[in-house]
Amino acid sequence: MNITIGVDVGGTNIVCGATDEAGRVLRKLKRSTEAHTGHEAVLGKIADMVRQIREDLGEDYEATSVGVGVPGLVDPRAGVSKFAGNLKWRDIPVVSLLEQQIGLPVFIDNDVRMYIYGEAVAGAGRGYEHVLGITIGTGIAAAIVNGGELYYGHKAMAGEIGHVRMDGVDEDCACGLSGCLETVASASGMVRQAKKLLREGRASVLNDWFPGDELERLSAADLSKAMDAGDALASEIIVRAGELNGRALAAAAMVLSPDVIVVGGGGALAGERLLAPLRDELYRLLLPDFREELKVVTAEQNDDAGIIGSSLYAAHRSKSI
Amino acid sequence: MNITIGVDVGGTNIVCGATDEAGRVLRKLKRSTEAHTGHEAVLGKIADMVRQIREDLGEDYEATSVGVGVPGLVDPRAGVSKFAGNLKWRDIPVVSLLEQQIGLPVFIDNDVRMYIYGEAVAGAGRGYEHVLGITIGTGIAAAIVNGGELYYGHKAMAGEIGHVRMDGVDEDCACGLSGCLETVASASGMVRQAKKLLREGRASVLNDWFPGDELERLSAADLSKAMDAGDALASEIIVRAGELNGRALAAAAMVLSPDVIVVGGGGALAGERLLAPLRDELYRLLLPDFREELKVVTAEQNDDAGIIGSSLYAAHRSKSI
Incomplete structure (x- = not known):
């Protein structure tokens, strides 16, 4: 079964979840962000979480792409976090750095757009x-x-x-x-x-x-x-x-x-x-x-809307490539 | 040479003009609307003006479609003027009535959208x-x-x-x-x-x-x-x-x-x-x-933006059909 993985990066926590094509959450992990450790450590943590989720789900589930919602100003075309105040990120090439570690196509966008995208496609705006x-x-x-x-x-x-x-x-x-x-x-x-x-x-x-x-x-x-x-x-x-x-x-x-x-x-x-x-x-x-x-x-999905949106967004973007 | 024709229907005047693909006005006519004569008379007048322009331009110019900008509430998909206060129109099937008389594909939209469309495509927003x-x-x-x-x-x-x-x-x-x-x-x-x-x-x-x-x-x-x-x-x-x-x-x-x-x-x-x-x-x-x-x-085209927009809109819509 094909799945995608959504990541919601907040100032306090990172939530990472796998969903099916309908946006149902199959598995979810949460860890504290610890932004003070710097962007490389945070991105390393995200890659770990993605790896963990794929392991937990086992071989019946095939992850095809990863969506990452980041607060602040994001350039989704370039795959860059332009500015995220609470993460202290500026011009971080999130997509290229994560793709190297994860080995799957990664897509990023602003966390609010990810959240609303999830609600629009699989939540209250369906x-x-x-x-x-x-x-x-x-x-x-x-x-x-x-x-x-x-x-x-x-x-x-x-x-x-x-x-x-x-x-x-x-x-x-x-x-x-x-x-x-x-x-x-x-x-x-x-x-x-x-x-x-x-x-x-x-x-x-x-x-x-x-x-x-x-x-x-x-x-x-x-x-x-x-x-x-x-x-x-x-x-x-x-x-x-x-x-x-x-x-x-x-x-x-x-x-x-x-x-x-x-x-x-x-x-x-x-x-x-x-x-x-x-x-x-x-x-x-x-x-x-x-x-x-x-x-x-x-x-509808107030708690999970971030990961659902990021996951469905990754599924959508990878189809349109 | 292929041309399209744009019509701007106002409460006071109807302006009708033929443009080339770049939105250059080749010929233009203006008549008073006389909305009190009713929608059939006004649409008849529009058909006459379109006929006149085609005649004036002669056989070297081939009109392919007509765009009509109407004030008020318009349903561009259905081709209907839902409500135009200053014309006293309500639920007038402009597109079907005009196509019968003109024999070309006709597209309508709200006059402001036509105006801004023209400016966006061939005017200040180019x-x-x-x-x-x-x-x-x-x-x-x-x-x-x-x-x-x-x-x-x-x-x-x-x-x-x-x-x-x-x-x-x-x-x-x-x-x-x-x-x-x-x-x-x-x-x-x-x-x-x-x-x-x-x-x-x-x-x-x-x-x-x-x-x-x-x-x-x-x-x-x-x-x-x-x-x-x-x-x-x-x-x-x-x-x-x-x-x-x-x-x-x-x-x-x-x-x-x-x-x-x-x-x-x-x-x-x-x-x-x-x-x-x-x-x-x-x-x-x-x-x-x-x-x-x-x-x-x-x-840029304050005076002619209505007809230019309507004309270019017709060209655009007829391509996407």
Whole structure:
């Protein structure tokens, strides 16, 4: 049986998984990235993981190619990671270095595109021709899949919806701009907002849950819990994040007219707390013809979408060569 | 010599022109639309104009297909004008009705897509892979051309940038929403703003130029003239329109990463008066990587872009059948 292998390289963990042609995960491994060990060590670890998975699956399974999703700026044609801040990579020829070690065709792309590709082909976007996907996590990014093909744009830079300037937002962003969507509407942005407001003395159950220095441990999941406990501050932050995402998506949707918007990433784990205000704001701002037609769904494979997408992307790319 | 014929159907005039494969206009005709006569009469007129052009060009030129750009909502696959407000058309099977009369393959699409297609293939966007075009006229609309192919999205509704909600704008729009970009940043929107502010008693040289009821005759070109005469009101309106267009384009550009933005339509005739603030605001809001790469140009064939685009589109579509 032919399989492909998908790798999702994050700042914290590397996940590596084999899937069949339908994107079903047959076997999966996870190891810590340890980015400080340098790109050669990290790529060596990836090659080891791929080797391990092939061994574990045995001779009945024939791996044909490997897809690797890397954060940051990627040149998928050249096979190069142009810049990945949390890995401290710059201009790393990932494809050639990995192909030498693995002996299979390797394809790389940006992790968000891999994730959304998987959702478009084998997840929540399955069966739709025009898919607009957004991942709400540490940052916010989008990817577009039309008729099964990822859209890249100039220098493969398409998808930077997280840096669209939002009115009423004035936080400085790491990118150098200010008021970017992701400064307040990403999972990290929500946590940052909460910490700031709590330090300013805002009343919240979170003051009891995270007294003093423990506030550093606050996560987006804690905000969801606080909202469920009726906390006004948590609710305000999550609802606002939902609305801002809805607003940015409305602008993108009117230009692109997707069939469906897939919402994924860690932030999507907030579920309806975030999605209800997102949907309300999105539909409020859409032209009637769009409002009636456009669907909004959450990612199906939130945990495995990265490896499934990378694996299916490798299968797709190796067919088109 | 093989030629194709492009038709641009507007609420006021129909323009019909024959072009060679490079988009050079060989012959052109213009007649008033007289939409009140009904769609059969208008389509009959188009067939007449096509006949006339073929006759005028003589036997050395062989027309192979006809492209027709129609305002409003078009289903290019079915060949149907779904809705064109200023023509009072709804679900008119333009392609089949015209093919019966003309005896050549006919292709239709939305007039903005035709215009931008022409600019992308044979105008200011020539040589770029990813073109984002915007027309600033009665309304504001966008079209996307990637690798020589128009992007349509769900139900061919992509491109509605004119209805993106802009902060600080609260005008009601004919579409039913409010705060839409085109309510203040289109050519008509600028004129509407000027009339409103003048009626509210704002000081301006336009009060002298258009006393009393003559204000009705105010055009976007008059605003440009007033701005050149140092008029603060006209300048404020045009600069704001430029900035708002720049802002909407920045959001679209970060999601799409085009190589080039082509600005066309009657509003583009304001030239640098509008384009300088558009560019300033656009570049201010772009991520550095985009700022360094993205070009902004004005349409080359402003007058003939509609017929050139329709003609080249027909040539392209008939090849792909």
